[in-house]
Amino acid sequence: MKTKTSPHMAVNLGRLKLNNPVMTASGTFGYGEEYAGYVDLNKLGAIVVKGLSLKPRLGNPPPRIMETTGGMLNAVGLQNIGVDAFIEEKLPFLRQYDAAVIANIYGETYDEFKKVAKKLSSANGVHALEVNISCPNVKKGGVSFGTDPKIAATITRMVKDETGLPVIVKLTPNVTDIAAIAEAVEKAGADALSLINTLTGMSVDLKTRRPHLKNITGGLSGPAIKPVALRMVWQVVRRVSVPVIGIGGIMTAQDALEFLILGAKAVQIGTANFVNPRATMDVVEGIKQYLAENKIKDINEIIGTFQP
Amino acid sequence: MKTKTSPHMAVNLGRLKLNNPVMTASGTFGYGEEYAGYVDLNKLGAIVVKGLSLKPRLGNPPPRIMETTGGMLNAVGLQNIGVDAFIEEKLPFLRQYDAAVIANIYGETYDEFKKVAKKLSSANGVHALEVNISCPNVKKGGVSFGTDPKIAATITRMVKDETGLPVIVKLTPNVTDIAAIAEAVEKAGADALSLINTLTGMSVDLKTRRPHLKNITGGLSGPAIKPVALRMVWQVVRRVSVPVIGIGGIMTAQDALEFLILGAKAVQIGTANFVNPRATMDVVEGIKQYLAENKIKDINEIIGTFQP
């Protein structure tokens, strides 16, 4: 359905201004190139790249993924080319596009977080950092960082000290009280929050009587986790004043709108890209259509409309 | 496939001896009557009845349920007839069958837990208590009880003091470290643990721009949560020595076997009953078939076979 005037889709996440609220989720869109044949990268709000560490990481041994009902488990283990190679080899490609480039960063130590943040801050073409304190698939750091409000706050502060870029902190859902962690990192200076990362899960192969994943456990993503993601976004938006980016199981514009209605200022599309490489475009178009059909001129009018 | 000698299916959960490891999950099988037309109740390991409180509970206003990808949300709010009516009206029916009867109990206060436990302990035909410290759909108690190891342990001890029956403590998955809670309630005297209860979730109606559930949030169950349930069972079995009952998203014998391989001594079938009223029977038969095909004579040989 075409409409005469296209609804206004730009959103501001504090200083970070996006043409529309649809981003890719880290680790699910490679460095952008992998989907350039399927998607007009100019039409994305932002591209969040695969998590970057100081040195290249080999990642976990295979098997790394397994399908589950309405989702998948992955234990990629943050395999990546390292921050230097990213800046040299991948960033020039990404700079060509209108989409904001957000670098997802990861460290095994405080120091590593700092160094990666610093390197990216002086690189041309990075618009924000997303700090992954929540990857469940690496042995050191990972989970424990993101489940402890104090450590989460410390990392946030350290990264903030190293960079002039907006800092988004990405939260793990594997906690009792995500809002407490959200408050802690907000206080520590986070410019925005993104949630959720994957839920830790597992599945067992009846033939070998061992877990399907070599790593034993992995991160659960996909529509199966959407209800948990929505609940956590809902808990967090009421407790913080920085913008929140909703992530988890978004397959369609309808899914994205659920997050926006609860108060997320933007969304990230992850696993959906695997199943439908054009998922991000479908979501952008679908949101526009919903707004037009409901005679809403500006996306910001729908954000946070549900108030109990 | 018929086999000449049927595999041995009995399991012992400490003092609680079951003809087979397949039970119904509380709140998903009513008081047994609802499924008597579909299922031979004699063939169940145990029937865990709908959560019982001291007084009848009205439950939450509708809408109470919503479908999600590979699962459902519920916010029934522990509507139940109360412990006295259960003993008078429902227990006589259940006493007719071979299946063990396990009363799932719930209280808003410590005192209520104690009183419900006491009443059931003197009732004829209850074989164990399952203490629900984890229901996410009630305003008081509920979540906070089950997420705090100290409170969880206190309730366990109190219930133990009131009853001579085996006490199973049912854990919530909405926590950072389920194994810590498991250890606390084990120390407090729990005879067995059952996990997981539902994950707290949410979904939004794009027409009304409000949550589908009147209660806003609800408990997510069904195959969507199975990977999380398996992971938590795996975390807990390695940290406690009491038997663990695996629950979460079991639809088939294959699903049940995943839990058993990881070390669960028994399983509970919940949401699957709604979709397939004969699910429990299918699981019992399917496990037997798997054992026969793999020439395993005793179910206990498969329990906990995966050791990393």
Next chain:
Amino acid sequence: MAANIYIGEILENEEIQEDCFLMKVKTAPSFQNPLPGQFVMIRIAGLNDPFLSRPISIYSFSRNENYCVIELLYRVVGKGTQIMAGLIEDSQVEINGPLGNGFNIQSVKENIVIVSGGIGIAPLSLLIEYLRQRDDCSSSEMIIYPGFQSASAVIGLDKMQKLCRNITVCTDDGTLGNKGFVTQIFQKDMKKYTPENTSLYACGPKEMLKALAKILHNTKFDCQVSLEERMACGTGACVGCAVAVKDKQGDPAYKRVCADGPVFNLTDIIWE
């Protein structure tokens, strides 16, 4: 309860009106004769997406020595019904039923007045069929008020016309029959009926039933209505399909639409 699970084989699945389908399903002869107002839970694909079974009223039912045929009249509104609509002849579905209490047809009065809205005609059709077959109803006058949004949404009328002559079709937009909400048209006729000589039955969207409740408020008319609520089990186990009603003492209580209903006395229902 003698409900059970059956493998249903699809004999026919035809679009009889835009977005409205009639599905004929063959099941084993052990399927129990349904009461009008009873329904089945239909598991659409045997897969986990869509996950829950869908409740659909029994629109018509027949049996011979070898099998039963269940007819379902349904409107495509979402994912589940869309998949149902795509099922072809000979494919199989799992059916759980017959479920629910059904309409109480023990004692029927001189006038049988039936008010339906949209697809609500489905369970009422079976009711009409049953009442028509009963000797003790042969002297009753049956008056039917079927309401639809517009002429293009009319369904199930042909079958009704075979069973009953006194039919007052209403459409919201007046494209067929009387113009207006069916409850308004019924209200205009109400003086023709007295509580003593009239058995009232209704099924339709919540707003229609609410309007009917208002109209009948402070009258002595008894009205049996069939309700809809989201369902998981359909068998009374999950207590998910709650509706607030006054219990015998007049206190509010949540009843299960699937097991205590779907038919309730309109006056017992507590509307939000």
Next chain:
Amino acid sequence: MAANIYIGEILENEEIQEDCFLMKVKTAPSFQNPLPGQFVMIRIAGLNDPFLSRPISIYSFSRNENYCVIELLYRVVGKGTQIMAGLIEDSQVEINGPLGNGFNIQSVKENIVIVSGGIGIAPLSLLIEYLRQRDDCSSSEMIIYPGFQSASAVIGLDKMQKLCRNITVCTDDGTLGNKGFVTQIFQKDMKKYTPENTSLYACGPKEMLKALAKILHNTKFDCQVSLEERMACGTGACVGCAVAVKDKQGDPAYKRVCADGPVFNLTDIIWE
């Protein structure tokens, strides 16, 4: 990469051998000519169960002005392939492709030796077709070793026989052709070939490829093998389909079967 998503319309989907199907899918003419060894990701129902798309090799490919026809040869092993097998003519599937690197067919030697195990024959068939069409291969001798578990599992042989005369069929149980694992039969023949005059290609179960690696270990034979690994994206984005290989420096690295493969040099692969 010129892979893209296409709506595929099923022209044919026939069981050509027990549990083994040949599916012909029509797509838009913009579908790029595949290299042998390339594959497609097929999204089976558009629903979330099964959730991920399934990788299937391109078995054959043709085009006319108006459309392309992709042929897929697949074995039913689980939920996804079972649903594929149930798809009827005219139904639609989403297809992403062509994906992967494909076999390197730049320079081909005098002997082209092809070893396949089971359904591994699918990508190798397309390879044979391509090589047969090439002028510079016309002088090459093509020798094929197709292995199967037993006579009842034999597939794709008729097509091969049209393209090539030197076929040594092997079955594990000897019910057709030579008895024994295909790798054993190949090993017996090995003295016929030298690394200098032989291009080797293989596809089959992991155990077969491992056996082949052992046989070729410490020889100078180059062998291109097509691997299988569980996939999510098929496009190189998720890094889920990792296989351990030696990189240029000889250090271990994880490569993506979907984007860096599925075809690798056998000698580069690090087996667990």
